[in-house]
Amino acid sequence: MARVLDFDDVSLVRGDTRILDGVHWQVEDDQRWVVLGPNGAGKTTLLQLAASHLHPSSGVVRVLDEELGHSDVRELRPRIGFASTALARQIPGDERVLDAVMTAAHSVTGRWNEEYEEVDERRAHRVLREWKLDQFAERTFGTLSDGEQKRVQIARSIMTDPEMLLLDEPAASLDLGAREELVQLLGAYASEPSSPAMVMVTHHVEEIPAGFTHALLLSAGHVVSAGTLDEVLTSERLSEAFGLALNVWREGDRFVARAA
Numbered sequence: 001m002a003r004v005l006d007f008d009d010v011s012l013v014r015g016d017t018r019i020l021d022g023v024h025w026q027v028e029d030d031q032r033w034v035v036l037g038p039n040g041a042g043k044t045t046l047l048q049l050a051a052s053h054l055h056p057s058s059g060v061v062r063v064l065d066e067e068l069g070h071s072d073v074r075e076l077r078p079r080i081g082f083a084s085t086a087l088a089r090q091i092p093g094d095e096r097v098l099d100a101v102m103t104a105a106h107s108v109t110g111r112w113n114e115e116y117e118e119v120d121e122r123r124a125h126r127v128l129r130e131w132k133l134d135q136f137a138e139r140t141f142g143t144l145s146d147g148e149q150k151r152v153q154i155a156r157s158i159m160t161d162p163e164m165l166l167l168d169e170p171a172a173s174l175d176l177g178a179r180e181e182l183v184q185l186l187g188a189y190a191s192e193p194s195s196p197a198m199v200m201v202t203h204h205v206e207e208i209p210a211g212f213t214h215a216l217l218l219s220a221g222h223v224v225s226a227g228t229l230d231e232v233l234t235s236e237r238l239s240e241a242f243g244l245a246l247n248v249w250r251e252g253d254r255f256v257a258r259a260a
């Protein structure tokens with residue numbers, strides 16, 4: 001077991017706002033975490049630090065054993081898979097789906113004149129197959145549905161065989177069918193012992209896939225609770241984080257929450 005993330009007393013300040021305040025958090029390589037909390041809690045900021053896209057204002061962030069601020073992020077970033085809507089916006093609408101995935105090998109969006117090897121193309125086809133996208137390989141990215149585009153983002157983020165996978169609200173804006181399909185695929189992927197450590201930001205406990213093991217509850221930049229799903233996803237703790245009386249319960253390997 002190896003530690004992929006280590007946040008030690010991490011704060012991030014912008015102007016007068018303490019976006020994150022004294023965060024302690026550790027993620028091991030066999031864990032799959034969900035990060036939950038109300039709007040503005042700091043979830044995306046936390047993920048940006050884990051992705052080495054931001055540096056802390058104080059405290060220490062170690063990502064895959066590299067301390068941010070003391071290592072070369074150009075070497076670190078290819079080891080991290082990151083899927084977010086902001087990144088997806090950089091994929092040109094007229095890009096072939098195969099290229100939208102394969103260009104991750106060169107950390108670019110929009111195929112230009114980079115050289116790709118046969119092994120890159122084979123791997124891109126394989127991840128497309130794994131995320132049930134093989135029939136779209138020759139289509140353009142812009143012609144796919146929201147749900148299909150989300151799966152392309154994830155396929156792209158695992159193209160480089162990352163040591164850690166970060167997902168920012170992968171199920172946001174999906175209809176019920178597309179959400180359930182994605183949650184099932186993510187659940188199968190999370191349950192594979194060979195898959196990398198995962199951290200997924202979400203707004204809804206219903207979107208936590210099977211195979212996820214841990215949860216971090218954030219509120220106003222503070223960690224309300226962090227630990228195994230069963231320790232953290234209690235009515236009491238969720239109510240505290242969201243400032244509203246909530247009941248949460250398990251149904252099989254999924255969670256449900258309602259106002260109390």
Ligand SMILES: Nc1ncnc2c1ncn2[C@@H]1O[C@H](COP(=O)(O)OP(=O)(O)OP(=O)(O)O)[C@@H](O)[C@H]1O
Pocket residue numbers: 014015017019037038039040041042043044045046
């Ligand atoms: N550059 C910045 N300057 C000032 N405030 C910022 C900056 N970036 C983010 N914030 C603020 O920090 C807070 C946390 O933002 P963040 O996007 O991390 O929250 P979040 O939990 O992901 O929110 P949401 O659930 O709405 O996506 C928000 O109040 C946001 O307005």
